[in-house]
Amino acid sequence: MNVQRETTAKPAVMDTLEISEHQATVGNCFSDNAKMTMRNVNVFYGEKQAIFDVNVDIAKNEVIAMIGPSGCGKSTFLRSLNRMNDTVEGCRVEGDVRMDGEDLYAPKLDVVELRARVGMVFQKPNPFPKSIYDNVAYGPKIHGLADTRVDLDEIVENSLRKASLWEEVKERLHQSGTGLSGGQQQRLCIARAIAVSPEVILMDEPCSALDPIATAKIEELIEELSENFTIAIVTHSMQQAARVSHRTAYFHLGRLIEVNPTEQVFTMPEHDLTEAYITGRFG
Amino acid sequence: MNNSMTNLEKIRKSLSRRNRAEGLFRWAGRVAIFLGLMAVVVLFVDIIGKGHGAFRIAYIELDIDYDPEKIGIENLSDPQQLAGADWQALPKAALNKQFPGVTSRGDKRSLYGLISNGAGYDLKDRLMANPLLLGDQERVWILTDDDIDTYYKSWLAGEPYAARLTDKQVEWIAELHEQGKIRLQFNANFFTRGDSREPEQAGIRGALMGSLFTLALTLILSFPVGVAAAIYLEEFAPKNGWTDFIEVNINNLAAVPSIIFGLLGLAIFINFFHVPRSVPIVGGLVLTLMTLPTIIISSRAAIKSVPPSIREAALGMGASKYQMVLHHVLPLAMPGMLTGAIIGMAQALGESAPLLMIGMVAFIVDIPGGFSDPATVLPVQIFLWADSPERAFIEKTSAAIMVLLSFLIVMNASAVWLRKRLERRW
Numbered sequence: 001m002n003v004q005r006e007t008t009a010k011p012a013v014m015d016t017l018e019i020s021e022h023q024a025t026v027g028n029c030f031s032d033n034a035k036m037t038m039r040n041v042n043v044f045y046g047e048k049q050a051i052f053d054v055n056v057d058i059a060k061n062e063v064i065a066m067i068g069p070s071g072c073g074k075s076t077f078l079r080s081l082n083r084m085n086d087t088v089e090g091c092r093v094e095g096d097v098r099m100d101g102e103d104l105y106a107p108k109l110d111v112v113e114l115r116a117r118v119g120m121v122f123q124k125p126n127p128f129p130k131s132i133y134d135n136v137a138y139g140p141k142i143h144g145l146a147d148t149r150v151d152l153d154e155i156v157e158n159s160l161r162k163a164s165l166w167e168e169v170k171e172r173l174h175q176s177g178t179g180l181s182g183g184q185q186q187r188l189c190i191a192r193a194i195a196v197s198p199e200v201i202l203m204d205e206p207c208s209a210l211d212p213i214a215t216a217k218i219e220e221l222i223e224e225l226s227e228n229f230t231i232a233i234v235t236h237s238m239q240q241a242a243r244v245s246h247r248t249a250y251f252h253l254g255r256l257i258e259v260n261p262t263e264q265v266f267t268m269p270e271h272d273l274t275e276a277y278i279t280g281r282f283g
Numbered sequence: 284m285n286n287s288m289t290n291l292e293k294i295r296k297s298l299s300r301r302n303r304a305e306g307l308f309r310w311a312g313r314v315a316i317f318l319g320l321m322a323v324v325v326l327f328v329d330i331i332g333k334g335h336g337a338f339r340i341a342y343i344e345l346d347i348d349y350d351p352e353k354i355g356i357e358n359l360s361d362p363q364q365l366a367g368a369d370w371q372a373l374p375k376a377a378l379n380k381q382f383p384g385v386t387s388r389g390d391k392r393s394l395y396g397l398i399s400n401g402a403g404y405d406l407k408d409r410l411m412a413n414p415l416l417l418g419d420q421e422r423v424w425i426l427t428d429d430d431i432d433t434y435y436k437s438w439l440a441g442e443p444y445a446a447r448l449t450d451k452q453v454e455w456i457a458e459l460h461e462q463g464k465i466r467l468q469f470n471a472n473f474f475t476r477g478d479s480r481e482p483e484q485a486g487i488r489g490a491l492m493g494s495l496f497t498l499a500l501t502l503i504l505s506f507p508v509g510v511a512a513a514i515y516l517e518e519f520a521p522k523n524g525w526t527d528f529i530e531v532n533i534n535n536l537a538a539v540p541s542i543i544f545g546l547l548g549l550a551i552f553i554n555f556f557h558v559p560r561s562v563p564i565v566g567g568l569v570l571t572l573m574t575l576p577t578i579i580i581s582s583r584a585a586i587k588s589v590p591p592s593i594r595e596a597a598l599g600m601g602a603s604k605y606q607m608v609l610h611h612v613l614p615l616a617m618p619g620m621l622t623g624a625i626i627g628m629a630q631a632l633g634e635s636a637p638l639l640m641i642g643m644v645a646f647i648v649d650i651p652g653g654f655s656d657p658a659t660v661l662p663v664q665i666f667l668w669a670d671s672p673e674r675a676f677i678e679k680t681s682a683a684i685m686v687l688l689s690f691l692i693v694m695n696a697s698a699v700w701l702r703k704r705l706e707r708r709w
Contacts, residue, residue: 084598087594087598089522112601114601115599115600115601116600116601119599120599122595126592126595127596128597128611138600138602138610139600139601142601142602142606192600193599193600196601
């Protein structure tokens with residue numbers, strides 16, 4: 001079932017650790033309680049292939065971390081889960097991506113609905129240049145989730161509470177969201193994402209622009225959110241992956257090398273490449 | 284390796300050269316700014332120096348006797364009598380009374396030449412506004428002829444220019460001046476009247492209203508169309524050969540000489556669609572064609588400068604593309620779009636060449652009251668006055684330039700104000 005392609009010249013990562021063209025992912029890719037399933041997913045940017053034949057499940061209410069060296073395709077993979085790749089010129093996704101059994105790339109599927117169900121938090125905090133209140137209320141407003149002003153107020157408060165931002169901003173809900181600190185902005189973005197009650201939240205290196213204290217707050221938050229949401233997080237920090245995730249997926253040059261429970265990945269990785277990466281021999 | 288100079292010495296040596304280059308560059312910049320400012324100062328000094336006189340004009344005080352017999356009118360509500368009345372007889376009689384010694388035909392003619400040909404009609408307006416004056420007397424300041432006005436101003440300035448005056452006229456003016464019966468007053472006519480062959484009666488109002496109507500139409504048409512085109516090209520259109528082709532052609536269009544747009548307007552709007560000539564409608568359409576590329580290009584630049592992270596945030600929330608554009612991109616790009624629009628409108632305001640082609644260069648006395656009244660515009664009015672032989676039109680021309688510049692400044696200032704209000708920081 002593998003339809004592999006010739007790859008262009010690969011950078012010599014390590015002489016002894018070349019990836020075989022036909023190797024399957026090692027570890028536990030699949031889950032009985034899958035929220036999202038990906039089968040034989042290939043992603044291309046024009047002629048260039050960025051993701052090769054990825055098979056993996058994301059279980060309900062789990063936090064799965066994607067790690068790997070820069071340019072390994074983890075962000076591309078993440079963005080194929082809510083079709084944010086559609087906005088990239090020349091990007092093409094092949095294979096089968098499903099959520100609760102529903103084909104996300106079916107022609108009749110509306111991406112607006114999909115993105116309401118699969119929220120996203122980006123690398124750089126990107127609040128709208130509007131008030132804190134309007135930032136959080138934007139999703140519920142465009143999707144028509146609140147019938148009255150009172151409902152909307154409630155959604156905004158609950159979302160901000162869940163994002164542990166309420167206490168800090170309740171006095172200045174109508175000030176600009178861009179006036180907050182970086183960490184607060186990122187939590188505002190998380191509040192904005194959860195305001196539409198998505199089923200899955202995708203996080204693309206949510207802490208890479210934040211200081212350690214703000215990072216710790218976000219990590220704490222991810223743990224709390226995992227009670228209600230399924231979370232897929234891309235991170236460059238192995239410590240972060242170790243702290244917040246249940247399972248960890250290691251990507252290398254567009255291939256999914258290993259998926260295993262986080263503890264196992266960081267203590268007894270199955271694959272040599274994974275071990276090389278987590279022990280810092282390249283990255 | 285040559286170690287006679289340490290690295291530090293080398294750096295120090297290059298440092299003085301670099302500092303010199305920077306200092307030179309600073310000076311070049313200052314000189315450039317100074318030259319630019321000087322050009323502006325010279326321009327303004329010249330224009331204001333020449334044009335300020337036009338805002339005041341000479342009046343002669345005369346005792347007007349509204350004698351029904353002299354005018355040849357008994358009933359002010361009879362249109363036939365009004366049409367046949369000799370209004371100019373009123374100031375003439377007053378002049379005769381002021382200078383009783385003037386008897387010869389030639390002298391009388393130069394005496395009557397002191398006042399404007401339109402003075403009688405001004406008196407008619409006074410009478411119509413207050414019919415009780417008929418048969419009564421009144422002391423009125425009467426508008427002088429343009430030659431008299433020019434001479435009086437130059438005489439006051441100490442450099443009398445009497446080339447077009449008779450010796451008698453020069454004497455009379457000196458006499459009137461001594462009696463305090465000639466003086467300069469604010470020239471309200473300049474702001475309330477349309478064009479005229481008589482410089483003392485010519486006003487800028489017609490051209491001002493023409494410019495206003497033409498520009499209003501240009502803005503109403505070109506801004507929405509330009510912004511819509513820019514949004515479509517930037518956010519919705521697929522990037523392929525066709526859109527590249529369109530982009531190249533929009534850029535070319537922006538570089539087309541404006542007179543070509545005039546010819547296009549003549550061929551399409553007037554000859555094909557039979558839009559009446561000389562009216563703000565056709566002027567606005569032609570200027571819209573001219574302004575559109577400017578607005579499209581600057582609007583696209585403004586849209587491009589909206590950070591992609593805002594687009595991602597909106598799309599990631601499940602906003603449709605249309606919502607993303609309407610809620611986020613458009614508000615953030617609006618200040619830039621307005622800047623582009625205002626540059627385009629300023630261009631359009633100063634444009635005369637394309638309007639010459641579509642008949643907006645006509646001599647129009649009536650003040651246009653709408654989009655379909657024959658009109659001219661400020662730059663064309665300036666062109667017309669600059670082309671007129673009467674000396675009094677020199678100061679009118681400069682005054683019209685001042686009005687045009689004020690129009691421009693008001694327009695730009697309001698745009699800056701609007702942009703400041705709309706600007707959002709992130």
